Amino acid sequence: MATEPKWMDAEETSALAILLEPLKRQVQVLQDYSYLAARAIASLFSPPLYVNDLLQQMDIIGIGSLPIVLLTGAFIGAVMVLQTASQFERFGETALTGDIVSLALVRELGPAITGLLVAGRNASGMASELGSMLVTEQVDAMRAMGTDPDRKLVAPRLLATMCVLPLLTAMADFVGLTGGFIVSYFTLRIGAVEFWTRALNALEFSDLMQGMAKPVIFAFLLATIGCYKGLTVRGGTQGVGRATTQAVVASSVAILVSDFFLTKLALFLAGKSL
Amino acid sequence: MNAASSEPVISFEDVHLGFGDGDVLRGLSFRLLPRETKVLVGETGSGKTLILKLAAGLLKPIAGHVRVLGRDLGPMTEAQLLPFRREIGFVFQESALFDSMTVGDNVAYRLTEEGVEPSETDARVLEALTFVEMEHAVDKLPDELSGGMRRRVSIARALVSRPPIVLYDSPTAGLDPITSQTIITLILRLRDTQGVTSLLATHRLQDAFALANYGFDPAQNRVMKASLPELASRNGQPSTNFLFLREGKVYFEGGQQAVLESPDAYLRKFLV
Numbered sequence: 032m033a034t035e036p037k038w039m040d041a042e043e044t045s046a047l048a049i050l051l052e053p054l055k056r057q058v059q060v061l062q063d064y065s066y067l068a069a070r071a072i073a074s075l076f077s078p079p080l081y082v083n084d085l086l087q088q089m090d091i092i093g094i095g096s097l098p099i100v101l102l103t104g105a106f107i108g109a110v111m112v113l114q115t116a117s118q119f120e121r122f123g124e125t126a127l128t129g130d131i132v133s134l135a136l137v138r139e140l141g142p143a144i145t146g147l148l149v150a151g152r153n154a155s156g157m158a159s160e161l162g163s164m165l166v167t168e169q170v171d172a173m174r175a176m177g178t179d180p181d182r183k184l185v186a187p188r189l190l191a192t193m194c195v196l197p198l199l200t201a202m203a204d205f206v207g208l209t210g211g212f213i214v215s216y217f218t219l220r221i222g223a224v225e226f227w228t229r230a231l232n233a234l235e236f237s238d239l240m241q242g243m244a245k246p247v248i249f250a251f252l253l254a255t256i257g258c259y260k261g262l263t264v265r266g267g268t269q270g271v272g273r274a275t276t277q278a279v280v281a282s283s284v285a286i287l288v289s290d291f292f293l294t295k296l297a298l299f300l301a302g303k304s305l
Numbered sequence: 306m307n308a309a310s311s312e313p314v315i316s317f318e319d320v321h322l323g324f325g326d327g328d329v330l331r332g333l334s335f336r337l338l339p340r341e342t343k344v345l346v347g348e349t350g351s352g353k354t355l356i357l358k359l360a361a362g363l364l365k366p367i368a369g370h371v372r373v374l375g376r377d378l379g380p381m382t383e384a385q386l387l388p389f390r391r392e393i394g395f396v397f398q399e400s401a402l403f404d405s406m407t408v409g410d411n412v413a414y415r416l417t418e419e420g421v422e423p424s425e426t427d428a429r430v431l432e433a434l435t436f437v438e439m440e441h442a443v444d445k446l447p448d449e450l451s452g453g454m455r456r457r458v459s460i461a462r463a464l465v466s467r468p469p470i471v472l473y474d475s476p477t478a479g480l481d482p483i484t485s486q487t488i489i490t491l492i493l494r495l496r497d498t499q500g501v502t503s504l505l506a507t508h509r510l511q512d513a514f515a516l517a518n519y520g521f522d523p524a525q526n527r528v529m530k531a532s533l534p535e536l537a538s539r540n541g542q543p544s545t546n547f548l549f550l551r552e553g554k555v556y557f558e559g560g561q562q563a564v565l566e567s568p569d570a571y572l573r574k575f576l577v
């Protein structure tokens with residue numbers, strides 16, 4: 032029986048192994064991802080820093096995403112007023128509109144929506160760009176010429192996103208409030224002074240902290256996931272397409288899941304723990 | 306210089322490499338001596354690219370040793386390998402030019418990275434591009450060039466830092482015969498003017514025979530039959546050897562004569 036095919040006894044003995052195999056792969060992926068992120072961060076703390084690449088990425092991510100972020104922000108603020116105003120009118124409390132729009136935008140919707148938009152635009156862009164470079168051996172060519180791709184490709188994208196996303200979020204917050212104000216002015220007849228005073232007074236320092244800390248974390252997640260998906264492409268051009276989709280899905284999920292825990296943490300730190 | 310007595314520039318000792326579903330390289334051993342040109346011949350998928358990447362430390366063997374210039378690459382970290390790769394020029398199969406950079410910036414890349422003076426960089430880039438007769442394309446982007454032109458630029462990019470070792474991954478794959486000949490002539494000139502040690506992968510033996518049969522005479526600035534005594538005396542005797550891969554091992558190793566005289570059916574497949 033020496034000629035019995037090898038896979039047969041392998042199958043019998045390793046039912047458990049087959050069940051554990053996908054799990055092991057997931058752990059491996061998580062480990063590789065963590066290493067990549069760690070190496071990219073470490074490379075930010077030692078020279079050389081690729082300043083040109085950094086500025087270019089800031090331009091692509093920041094200026095490139097600005098129109099869509101502003102447009103979306105304005106409409107989110109506007110639609111929130113439409114939705115809440117009809118509720119507040121029932122209680123005759125329409126003055127609260129400014130409070131609610133500003134709290135929801137600054138704490139939650141501004142960071143989350145901006146994060147998701149930039150994930151859709153740039154995590155996918157990073158995955159497809161780095162993925163194409165990988166399958167055309169440009170990444171190997173870079174290594175062959177003595178450049179560390181983590182430093183040259185990943186670090187500038189990571190740092191650029193972490194610098195730019197909080198700024199984009201702040202602008203989304205502002206245009207969102209403006210959109211909300213315009214709608215409340217025309218539908219609820221709330222004056223500018225009343226709306227903006229209430230909107231600003233509703234915000235505490237902890238809300239601003241939360242609203243600015245979230246985009247930093249989201250930026251980290253979407254940039255590292257986008258780069259990781261790009262640098263681990265398998266299977267040629269088709270693989271690049273797959274990686275691009277996966278980068279958007281994975282970074283969007285990561286943003287939404289981390290948002291929940293970050294909110295929980297922020298509430299705890301602000302002493303409003305549930 | 307007596308090549309036989311000198312230390313090998315590259316040596317593979319019982320190298321294994323694989324990706325889960327069976328090893329691609331299964332105990333590969335060979336040595337590349339100074340000034341030698343070794344041609345790796347094997348079918349598509351036989352692991353030629355993997356061997357070149359192992360030699361540049363871009364991949365690590367799962368067993369065995371890869372030594373380059375006396376150093377075992379296996380235990381070296383990526384941080385140690387990055388500067389070490391200065392000794393090696395790599396011409397990738399599909400050129401692998403950075404497609405967002407101009408031809409000039411591609412060729413200048415390594416010098417810029419190493420902080421060479423811009424004026425010196427410009428001069429050396431021009432020199433390298435002139436060598437491959439692509440100096441007119443310095444401001445073009447790679448996708449404005451034909452496949453053969455891209456291959457030439459990628460040779461310029463590999464030679465600009467004057468490495469003692471150059472690895473060529475299927476430099477004539479996908480090119481028409483005339484363009485292939487231009488590329489082979491460049492490889493000849495690089496070998497015979499700068500004395501580089503070359504490792505070249507191909508599945509087209511005809512192209513590789515030209516490396517054995519011809520030489521470049523810098524004094525007369527032309528390619529001539531390698532058998533001419535005047536060339537032999539000037540260039541020393543750079544030897545060209547052929548290494549056939551089969552099932553992850555060295556199947557046959559020898560000079561052109563031995564290849565041509567071999568009755569082996571597997572070798573003859575590559576001769577058509």
Ligand SMILES: Nc1ncnc2c1ncn2[C@@H]1O[C@H](COP(=O)(O)OP(=O)(O)O)[C@@H](O)[C@H]1O
Pocket residue numbers: 324329347348349350351352353354355356
């Ligand atoms: N990253 C990889 N993952 C899995 N298999 C690979 C990888 N790289 C190469 N291979 C496999 O190794 C074998 C040899 O590849 P390669 O060295 O590119 O062949 P050649 O250059 O001789 O055509 C091929 O069968 C290929 O499928």
Ligand SMILES: [Mg+2]
Pocket residue numbers: 353354398474475
């Ligand atoms: Mg190949």
